[in-house]
Amino acid sequence: MRGDEDLPRRLGELAEVLEREHGRGSSYRENPSLSGEPDDVLGTLLVTILSQASSDSRTREIWARLNEAFPSPSALLEAPRAAIEEILRPGGLARQKSSYIRAVLRQVREDTGEYSLEQLHHCNDEDALNYLTGLPGVGIKTAACVMLFGLERDVFPVDTHVARIARRVGLVAENAPPDRIHRELAPHMPEGLALALHLNLLEHGRTVCLAVRPRCERCVLSPLCVWYREGERKREVG
Numbered sequence: 001m002r003g004d005e006d007l008p009r010r011l012g013e014l015a016e017v018l019e020r021e022h023g024r025g026s027s028y029r030e031n032p033s034l035s036g037e038p039d040d041v042l043g044t045l046l047v048t049i050l051s052q053a054s055s056d057s058r059t060r061e062i063w064a065r066l067n068e069a070f071p072s073p074s075a076l077l078e079a080p081r082a083a084i085e086e087i088l089r090p091g092g093l094a095r096q097k098s099s100y101i102r103a104v105l106r107q108v109r110e111d112t113g114e115y116s117l118e119q120l121h122h123c124n125d126e127d128a129l130n131y132l133t134g135l136p137g138v139g140i141k142t143a144a145c146v147m148l149f150g151l152e153r154d155v156f157p158v159d160t161h162v163a164r165i166a167r168r169v170g171l172v173a174e175n176a177p178p179d180r181i182h183r184e185l186a187p188h189m190p191e192g193l194a195l196a197l198h199l200n201l202l203e204h205g206r207t208v209c210l211a212v213r214p215r216c217e218r219c220v221l222s223p224l225c226v227w228y229r230e231g232e233r234k235r236e237v238g
Contacts, residue, residue, distance in 0.1 A: 004184075004188060007171065007185065007188035008188045010169075010171060010224075011171070011185070011188060011190060011197065012190045012193065014169065014171075014221070014224065015190070015196055015200070015226070016198040017220050017221060018200035018204055018221075019196055020220075021200070021204070021220045022199075023194050023206065024199040024200050024203070029031050040116070040118065040150070041120055041121070041146065041150040041151060042073075042108060042114075042115060042116055042117045042118075044149055045135075045142070046063075046101055046104070046131070047063050047137070048142050048145045048149075049097055049100050049101055049137065049138075049142065050062055050063055050088070050091060050101075052092075052093060052097070052142075053091070053092040053093055054092055058090060058091050061090070062087060062091045065087050066087055067072065069083070069087060072115075073105050073109075073115035074102070074115070081102075084098045084102075096137075099136075099137070100136055100137030102136070102139075103136035103137065104135050104136055104137065107136060117150075120151055121151060125147065125153055125155065126164070128147055128153070129143050129144070129147065132146055132147070138180075139179070139184055140179050141157050141158055141178055141179075141182070144156065144158070144182065145157045148194060148195060148198065154184070154189070154191060154192060154194045154195075155184060156182065156186055156198055157187070157198055158179075158181045159178065160178070160197065161201060161204075161205025161206060162178075162201045163176070163177070163178040164205055164206060165205055165209050165221070167174075167181075168214075168225055168226065169221060169224050169225045170225070170226030170227070172184055172185070204219075204221070209221070216228050216231070
């Protein structure tokens with residue numbers, strides 16, 4: 001891994017290559033998130049919680065079913081937990097997600113007097129991130145997604161796909177966990193690139209740079225990839 005002073009250039013290069021490959025640019029309107037978050041900040045948070053360990057299409061289906069069954073936050077809080085978990089079950093982690101969603105709604109109502117997080121639009125990035133990560137079950141990745149898609153801030157979420165590619169191309173240490181990757185890359189992210197780079201890395205991790213049997217032979221990042229070059233050297237020696 002090279003020095004921190006080289007990270008902005010390398011992140012910019014990565015963003016450029018991936019935008020050519022996957023086509024997502026820096027416009028929020030033209031390039032929405034892959035899960036299609038709601039228009040309000042609280043809804044974005046709830047959908048992000050639902051998306052954990054679930055596909056985008058499944059998350060959209062569950063979010064629609066949840067809103068149909070419980071059309072308001074108060075109805076969701078008053079509903080039997082078993083009824084909520086039944087709707088959430090196809091997306092996995094139903095009990096955990098149900099618990100987090102209900103706890104978040106209670107906390108938001110206690111903090112603001114309503115079921116809304118629109119006040120975060122008036123907070124700076126640090127305060128918004130601190131508030132979100134103080135909510136039940138909300139880690140830095142979830143908070144960053146809410147800031148990127150719900151608040152339209154230039155914040156870079158690091159999920160498992162993003163983390164895997166960041167390690168393989170040598171942006172961070174090979175054993176760096178996602179939260180550490182977020183902290184290390186955030187100060188060096190070129191302005192305006194967070195959205196496009198996040199979406200394109202996510203797509204690349206799902207389709208090419210797979211956790212098992214990555215498709216290196218068709219990967220546009222191979223010339224930039226430390227992990228690939230090390231594999232080439234081993235194959236040559238072997």
